[in-house]
Amino acid sequence: NAGVTQTPKFQVLKTGQSMTLQCAQDMNHNSMYWYRQDPGMGLRLIYYSASEGTTDKGEVPNGYNVSRLNKREFSLRLESAAPSQTSVYFCASSEGWGGVGVDTQYFGPGTRLTVL
């Protein structure tokens, strides 16, 4: 099992460019999440999907959109990148469904994004 995979690992964008971060999990998990991690800020939830076909906003959703393509895949899109979106982005999944639950979240290796 690969667990949670993310592509790309690194990306540099110019302000105003768009891009999609891809995430896939092979653990048959129901819930998937996108976080960003900034120095001194800790991990903050951007969006989550408690089950296939549903998505909900987290703490910092502005400037992002998500798509739960199927049970395995959950993508994060930046329509018009801004320097404030420079961060490390982590995707995670958990077995539970119906909410950001109490079970273990498994994280992908992260995408390091720089917006110039």
Next chain:
Amino acid sequence: RKEVEQDPGPFNVPEGATVAFNCTYSNSASQSFFWYRQDCRKEPKLLMSVYSSGNEDGRFTAQLNRASQYISLLIRDSKLSDSATYLCVVTGQAGTALIFGKGTTLSVSS
């Protein structure tokens, strides 16, 4: 008061030392508590869940004090490989999110 607060450290200890990390949380309705470990430039990984009665996993002991809204992690006989950032994690309001603390950095030296 921030939702989850941790002493950022760094904690610099020699091999074999015992070290304790503390964490306080603001939401008295939180039901689930965890410690995650994050190595430099890596993803967070679950270290252990924290149960009301306290729990132990090898050299690691976690305690929860609901009255004081306080969680602790004790590491005994520190190893070089314990060097990492330790994240305190609790469920947020209405149980709808996991709230991560900013982490406590541990450096174990020989």
